[in-house]
Amino acid sequence: MAADAEKLMPSSEEVLGRAAAWQSSGKDVAIATVVNTWGSSPRPVGSQLAVSGAQEMIGSVSGGCIEGAVVAEAQEVIRSGAPRLLEFGVADADAWAVGLACGGRIEVFVERLD
Amino acid sequence: MDRALIDRLAAARAAHRAVVVATDLGSGKKTWIEDGSAAGSVAVDEAVLVAAAAAQRDDKSQTVETGDGRRLFLHVFNPPLRLMVVGAVHIAQSLAPMATLAGYAVTVIDPRGSFATADRFPGITLTDEWPDEALAASKPDARTAIVTLTHDPKLDDPALHSALRSGCFYIGCLGSRRTHASRVERLKQAGFDDAEIGRIHGPIGLDIGARSPAEIALAIMGEITATLRRPQATTVAA
Numbered sequence: 001m002a003a004d005a006e007k008l009m010p011s012s013e014e015v016l017g018r019a020a021a022w023q024s025s026g027k028d029v030a031i032a033t034v035v036n037t038w039g040s041s042p043r044p045v046g047s048q049l050a051v052s053g054a055q056e057m058i059g060s061v062s063g064g065c066i067e068g069a070v071v072a073e074a075q076e077v078i079r080s081g082a083p084r085l086l087e088f089g090v091a092d093a094d095a096w097a098v099g100l101a102c103g104g105r106i107e108v109f110v111e112r113l114d
Numbered sequence: 115m116d117r118a119l120i121d122r123l124a125a126a127r128a129a130h131r132a133v134v135v136a137t138d139l140g141s142g143k144k145t146w147i148e149d150g151s152a153a154g155s156v157a158v159d160e161a162v163l164v165a166a167a168a169a170q171r172d173d174k175s176q177t178v179e180t181g182d183g184r185r186l187f188l189h190v191f192n193p194p195l196r197l198m199v200v201g202a203v204h205i206a207q208s209l210a211p212m213a214t215l216a217g218y219a220v221t222v223i224d225p226r227g228s229f230a231t232a233d234r235f236p237g238i239t240l241t242d243e244w245p246d247e248a249l250a251a252s253k254p255d256a257r258t259a260i261v262t263l264t265h266d267p268k269l270d271d272p273a274l275h276s277a278l279r280s281g282c283f284y285i286g287c288l289g290s291r292r293t294h295a296s297r298v299e300r301l302k303q304a305g306f307d308d309a310e311i312g313r314i315h316g317p318i319g320l321d322i323g324a325r326s327p328a329e330i331a332l333a334i335m336g337e338i339t340a341t342l343r344r345p346q347a348t349t350v351a352a
Contacts, residue, residue, distance in 0.1 A: 020121070035139060045176060045177075083139075107177070
């Protein structure tokens with residue numbers, strides 16, 4: 001049971017460990033971190049998502065509603081090397097599309113793993 | 115983020131060291147904060163160090179603004195939560211899986227060979243060392259809870275001596291008020307003062323009328339959680 005829970009919601013250590021493994025195998029990697037939340041939000045501050053240049057991902061920064069947008073931004077960050085600070089609110093189409101009516105707003109910092 | 119940071123974080127976690135990583139949300143530069151001192155490419159002042167210490171204590175990462183208008187993300191990397199259970203008894207059989215679900219790495223200690231068996235504690239770390247030796251070897255820290263459940267002073271007392279000398283955040287002892295009173299007397303004779311003995315939660319657990327082993331385990335888990343998350347609100351046993 002605990003093992004299943006870990007797969008669904010891996011810890012920061014697991015996310016960073018996988019990111020390091022991707023890098024070791026020659027892939028480009030970006031790491032996204034929830035750095036601020038307002039109101040209710042699905043994942044707490046500090047939650048992390050690692051994205052590879054091959055579009056693989058592990059971890060989460062929301063209940064699945066903004067991961068798509070973050071993965072796309074991550075590719076830009078991988079290309080440019082410049083970190084980005086993203087902000088998402090309930091007004092985002094992506095958020096409404098999956099029915100996230102939690103009223104929350106979150107800030108996500110995306111940086112390249114060098 | 116530098117790859118070396120991931121390796122350093124893994125090493126700190128393995129060594130049960132608490133770390134805060136400060137990231138400048140403008141530049142992405144980072145500073146490593148440990149034991150109240152900072153090293154890295156982000157300048158941090160005293161106010162940031164105080165905020166980092168508070169974030170670490172509350173186990174809550176947060177973004178703060180510096181006096182000169184920069185925004186810093188303080189990412190808390192606390193060591194894993196651990197629960198050391200002395201006594202592989204019935205209550206331990208309920209407590210171990212509950213604590214595992216709550217995110218604790220659980221070790222059950224019982225030198226009486228037939229108690230701490232994999233049959234009775236599937237998936238739990240077991241040791242048949244003497245409690246004081248097992249506890250001393252595990253180096254309990256501010257993310258460790260210690261519970262004694264044997265009722266046997268030969269096992270519980272040495273464990274308590276070890277626990278009281280450690281920086282663990284919770285110590286709980288099973289036993290009635292009378293049992294606890296005589297335990298307190300023995301600890302005083304062993305040289306522990308009232309403040310030290312006051313760290314012990316005895317009788318153990320929140321007062322929820324628990325009867326069965328599983329209910330008592332729930333009361334213990336509730337008390338451990340309250341002590342971890344609201345340390346100032348938890349009453350200390352007299």
